[in-house]
Amino acid sequence: MKAGWRVAMEAGLYGPGGFFVRAAEGPGDHFRTSAHASPLFAGALLRLIERVDAALGRPKVFDLVDVGAGRGELLAALRPLLPERVRLTAVEVAPRPSGLPGSIAWQRELPDGIVGLLIATEWLDNVPLDVADLDDEGRLRKVLVEPSTGVESLGGLVDAADLFWLRRWWPQPGRAEIGWPRDAAWADAVGQVRRGCALAIDYGHRRDERPALGTLTGFRAGRQVTPVPDGSCDVTAHVAVDSAAAAAGEPYVLIRQREALKALGIDGGRPPLDLARSDPAGYVRALAAAGAEAELIEPSGLGGHWWLLHSIGLDERGSILL
Numbered sequence: 185m186k187a188g189w190r191v192a193m194e195a196g197l198y199g200p201g202g203f204f205v206r207a208a209e210g211p212g213d214h215f216r217t218s219a220h221a222s223p224l225f226a227g228a229l230l231r232l233i234e235r236v237d238a239a240l241g242r243p244k245v246f247d248l249v250d251v252g253a254g255r256g257e258l259l260a261a262l263r264p265l266l267p268e269r270v271r272l273t274a275v276e277v278a279p280r281p282s283g284l285p286g287s288i289a290w291q292r293e294l295p296d297g298i299v300g301l302l303i304a305t306e307w308l309d310n311v312p313l314d315v316a317d318l319d320d321e322g323r324l325r326k327v328l329v330e331p332s333t334g335v336e337s338l339g340g341l342v343d344a345a346d347l348f349w350l351r352r353w354w355p356q357p358g359r360a361e362i363g364w365p366r367d368a369a370w371a372d373a374v375g376q377v378r379r380g381c382a383l384a385i386d387y388g389h390r391r392d393e394r395p396a397l398g399t400l401t402g403f404r405a406g407r408q409v410t411p412v413p414d415g416s417c418d419v420t421a422h423v424a425v426d427s428a429a430a431a432a433g434e435p436y437v438l439i440r441q442r443e444a445l446k447a448l449g450i451d452g453g454r455p456p457l458d459l460a461r462s463d464p465a466g467y468v469r470a471l472a473a474a475g476a477e478a479e480l481i482e483p484s485g486l487g488g489h490w491w492l493l494h495s496i497g498l499d500e501r502g503s504i505l506l
Contacts, residue, residue: 186328186337189400189413190365193312196331196413198277203415204310205278226261228448229303232505233266236301236381239498247300247380249273251373252307255281259288270300294376302373302382308428309386309420311366315400316342316350317359324350327359334402334412353391353427359398363424367431370492374432379497381504382432385441388423388490395422425490436494437505442482444491447506 187195197203237246246269250259253274263272263285273289280290315327319338324347326339342350342362349364374382389395399422402411411419429436479485493505 186330186339188314188326188339189329190312190314190362192329192331192413193310193419196415196419197310197312199415201415202277203418204276206415223261224450225445226258226265228445228450229258230262230265231448232381232383233262233270233301235504239504240299240380243299244269245299246270247273247295247298247302249275249295249298249300249302249376251275251294251302251304252310253290256284256288256290258303258305260285263287294373296376296378298377298380300377300380302377302380304370304373304382304384304386306386308366308370308384308423309388310418311369313365313421314342314346314362315359315398316346316362318357322357324360329413331413334410349427353424354394355391356394356396358396360394361398361400361421361424363427364431366423367428370428371431371433374494374496377494377496381496381498382494384423384425384428384492385489386423386425386492387488388425388428390426391424394424423490425492429492429494432494436492438490438492439505441489441491444505 195202198205233246233248237243240246248259248262248266248270250256250273253259253276255278256274256276259272259274266272271289272287273291273295274284275291275294277292284290316324317327317338319325324342326342326346328337328339329335345364346362349362349367350360353363354360370384389399400411400419401421402409402417402419404417409417411417413419425438429438482488491505495504498504
């Protein structure tokens with residue numbers, strides 16, 4: 185039975201047997217995020233955590249919350265590097281993975297009263313949304329999908345809330361992805377931070393750069409596939425990052441991952457050749473690290489992701505990241 189994309193995505197990703205709730209495999213088996221690419225990404229986030237901690241005056245308890253934590257890979261990598269006063273919480277709909285350190289809390293809902301840093305790495309792109317397209321008379325209608333096949337058709341006219349968002353944030357004619365559910369999800373997440381920062385890292389676009397045919401797609405076993413919302417694959421769409429930023433409010437910084445990681449000490453520079461003569465093994469290690477850094481900041485790849493950083497209750501704003 186056909187449904188709107190938002191309903192179909194919700195069932196296919198988070199319903200019984202959904203893509204993100206299956207215990208046998210994790211998202212990392214199907215697609216590669218910055219957290220999976222290299223431990224250097226965790227190292228860069230460690231430097232950001234230290235900056236936020238300093239801006240907060242090093243509180244007795246510092247909260248580090250990872251929303252859409254996958255199988256807890258990022259928090260597990262960071263745990264040995266952080267002092268005991270840092271309280272780690274993974275927010276995820278899947279069951280707690282075996283082997284995760286007991287010092288990392290695991291829950292389905294966002295905690296409130298966060299003092300520290302909330303991170304959402306490639307979470308917003310999986311917040312379900314509806315898709316609209318024009319009919320033969322130029323009217324915007326909801327796109328319906330058959331969950332078992334991914335076959336689409338046009339449904340009823342978009343409602344007032346959808347039209348309001350589209351006119352402000354996706355004014356180009358044609359197919360559009362209605363992003364207000366992501367705005368609401370991000371505003372709610374940021375609202376749980378009492379003092380500190382909230383960081384969303386995701387692929388996305390801004391108002392003047394919306395793609396003419398949208399971005400909705402699927403991933404399975406490392407390959408891009410037709411988005412079929414039956415639980416067999418990831419179903420994702422790029423984030424309207426400027427809309428999400430506005431929904432959560434000022435102050436915020438919105439920059440590409442390439443710029444953000446360079447500000448945190450990752451530049452992809454090759455080691456000097458002199459090192460190859462004086463310390464060949466060290467040169468090989470440094471060369472491998474430079475290759476991993478280069479992947480994280482590659483403009484056409486992970487380096488093209490957006491970093492959206494909101495500051496809450498801090499005197500320092502841009503200086504946290506830039």
